[in-house]
Amino acid sequence: MTSLLKTEASPYKEIDSETDKSTDVVWHLASVSHQDRVAANGHQGAVLWFTGLSGSGKSTVANAVDKMLHDVGAKTYVLDGDNVRHGLNGDLGFSDSDRIENIRRIGEVAKLFVDAGLLVSTAFISPFAADRSLVRELLGDKPFIEVFVDTPLEVCEQRDPKGLYKKARAGEIKHFTGIDSAYDVPASPEIHVQTANQDVQQCAQQVVDYLRANGLMS
Amino acid sequence: MTSLLKTEASPYKEIDSETDKSTDVVWHLASVSHQDRVAANGHQGAVLWFTGLSGSGKSTVANAVDKMLHDVGAKTYVLDGDNVRHGLNGDLGFSDSDRIENIRRIGEVAKLFVDAGLLVSTAFISPFAADRSLVRELLGDKPFIEVFVDTPLEVCEQRDPKGLYKKARAGEIKHFTGIDSAYDVPASPEIHVQTANQDVQQCAQQVVDYLRANGLMS
Numbered sequence: 001m002t003s004l005l006k007t008e009a010s011p012y013k014e015i016d017s018e019t020d021k022s023t024d025v026v027w028h029l030a031s032v033s034h035q036d037r038v039a040a041n042g043h044q045g046a047v048l049w050f051t052g053l054s055g056s057g058k059s060t061v062a063n064a065v066d067k068m069l070h071d072v073g074a075k076t077y078v079l080d081g082d083n084v085r086h087g088l089n090g091d092l093g094f095s096d097s098d099r100i101e102n103i104r105r106i107g108e109v110a111k112l113f114v115d116a117g118l119l120v121s122t123a124f125i126s127p128f129a130a131d132r133s134l135v136r137e138l139l140g141d142k143p144f145i146e147v148f149v150d151t152p153l154e155v156c157e158q159r160d161p162k163g164l165y166k167k168a169r170a171g172e173i174k175h176f177t178g179i180d181s182a183y184d185v186p187a188s189p190e191i192h193v194q195t196a197n198q199d200v201q202q203c204a205q206q207v208v209d210y211l212r213a214n215g216l217m218s
Numbered sequence: 219m220t221s222l223l224k225t226e227a228s229p230y231k232e233i234d235s236e237t238d239k240s241t242d243v244v245w246h247l248a249s250v251s252h253q254d255r256v257a258a259n260g261h262q263g264a265v266l267w268f269t270g271l272s273g274s275g276k277s278t279v280a281n282a283v284d285k286m287l288h289d290v291g292a293k294t295y296v297l298d299g300d301n302v303r304h305g306l307n308g309d310l311g312f313s314d315s316d317r318i319e320n321i322r323r324i325g326e327v328a329k330l331f332v333d334a335g336l337l338v339s340t341a342f343i344s345p346f347a348a349d350r351s352l353v354r355e356l357l358g359d360k361p362f363i364e365v366f367v368d369t370p371l372e373v374c375e376q377r378d379p380k381g382l383y384k385k386a387r388a389g390e391i392k393h394f395t396g397i398d399s400a401y402d403v404p405a406s407p408e409i410h411v412q413t414a415n416q417d418v419q420q421c422a423q424q425v426v427d428y429l430r431a432n433g434l435m436s
Contacts, residue, residue: 031281031296032288040288063249070250070258075293077334078249087356088326091319101309108306109327116295118334138305 037117041075043217045114047107047139048121048207051132051186052149053178054164055156057195057203061149062121064204069119074217077113079106080123094175100131107135114142119211127177129184143216147207148189153178155196255335259293261435263332265325265357266339266425269350269404270367271396272382273374275413275421279367280339282422287337292435295331297324298341312393318349325353332360337429345395347402361434365425366407371396373414 038044048065050058059080069076089105092098103126113120126132136144156178157165168176175181186192191210193203211217256262266283268276277298287294307323310316321344331338344350354362374396375383386394393399404410409428411421429435 030285032284032294036288037295040291041293066250067248070254073258075259076250077255077330079330083330083333087329088323105306105323109330111305112295112297112301112327113331113334115301116331116336 034115034117037115041117043074043119043211044143044215045117046119046143046145046211046216047110047114047135048119048145048147049110049126049132049135050121050123050147050149051126051189052151053153053156053183054125054176055159055161056149056151057200058123058125058149060200061147061193061195061203061207062123064200065207066121068204068208069211069217074119075117076119076121078121078123079110079113084109099128100134103131103135104138107138110135111139111142114139119217125177125183127181127183129187132186145191145210146186146189147191147193148186149193149195149203151195252333252335255333259335261292261337261429262361262433263335264337264361264363264429264434265328265332265353266337266363266365267328267344267350267353268339268341268365268367269344269407270369271371271374271401272343272394273377273379274367274369275418276341276343276367278418279365279411279413279421279425280341282418283425284339286422286426287429287435292337293335294337294339296339296341297328297331302327317346318352321349321353322356325356328353329357329360332357337435343395343401345399345401347405350404363409363428364404364407365409365411366404367411367413367421369413 034045048062050062052058059078062078062080066076066078084106088109089102092102103124106122106124110120110122126135132146136146160166164173164176165179167173168179177183191207193206195203198206252263266280268280270276277296280296280298284294284296302324306327307320310320321342324340324342328338328340344353350364354364378384382391382394383397385391386397395401409425411424413421416424
């Protein structure tokens with residue numbers, strides 16, 4: 001809010017710019033800083049960026065983490081296909097440029113939530129390392145925590161909760177991640193969740209433990 | 219999160235759909251509902267949509283409201299040019315279609331913040347009634363509170379905190395609201411703030427009083 005203070009410092013009262021003192025009683029213009037929000041919430045703001053194949057359990061683990069954090073009083077939110085695809089990104093299709101723009105906007109919105117002091121989880125396949133790097137960069141000094149939800153393709157395809165793999169194998173869906181489109185395995189994710197070895201609660205606990213171990217919450 | 223529960227109800231365990239009971243011990247998939255967030259915050263989520271001429275004091279009043287709400291423990295955020303124009307909407311220019319898209323995206327992001335249980339203030343000129351109506355509609359059953367920051371053009375032009383009116387009068391800026399582009403005065407805003415009669419704190423108090431009177435916070 002620095003520029004606000006700079007450019008609209010005193011629309012209501014005259015300030016003597018020479019002495020930086022008001023010629024009248026000035027109502028001090030105030031805004032809530034990121035640090036104020038963090039202090040009130042009792043934890044840092046951060047993005048938990050879940051990435052993995054369709055059916056890997058991204059949304060499930062993200063929501064379990066969200067619940068676990070909410071239950072200890074943290075301020076949280078989840079961005080996923082349900083609340084983003086038909087709203088903010090409802091104008092985007094599946095071309096390469098739209099795919100990049102989809103991830104960029106999610107990153108920018110996540111950044112706003114982090115600025116607001118929330119622990120925000122995003123659950124999108126986000127198959128390309130370049131797109132994930134773009135989000136990490138735009139977050140700047142705000143914590144970007146990449147959570148690789150690592151579930152073997154065979155397991156995802158067996159689960160196939162939405163019947164999408166079946167359609168992709170039948171050629172009804174083109175460019176389906178893991179079938180005829182690549183998934184760039186994260187090279188060095190902050191958190192590597194292997195769903196084959198643990199149940200959902202254990203996966204979620206692993207994420208929460210990371211936040212605690214890294215001083216993002218107590 | 220209904221569709222999440224519907225489509226990814228059990229990626230980890232087999233559920234007997236006939237009896238809706240697990241064939242094994244099921245870890246109950248949980249997600250945090252909007253009502254859970256509202257209950258934890260102790261107030262409703264809502265958009266305070268500040269509209270008014272450049273220099274009317276939108277950002278100033280919005281930030282004062284935000285501070286007042288934050289100081290009583292509410293969970294809040296402000297969306298304004300500082301955090302939206304160069305981020306999420308950095309790809310947009312000033313054409314008619316970009317202008318509409320700018321407001322639409324801000325509306326969609328505000329909706330996500332409301333869903334997260336926050337009292338989110340937006341501070342954009344948003345001169346056209348049609349654009350503001352679009353946002354009101356996309357908010358659906360979520361509270362959309364239009365706050366008309368009513369400051370006479372002469373006063374705004376006299377303040378001219380960013381020197382924009384001067385440039386507009388000199389023809390250096392085209393399509394400037396109030397000079398050579400229309401401002402649709404809100405026909406029936408929820409809150410009508412008249413900055414000529416009150417100082418910033420009184421304006422902010424008027425908004426907070428509205429929230430209390432309408433059961434959005436205690």
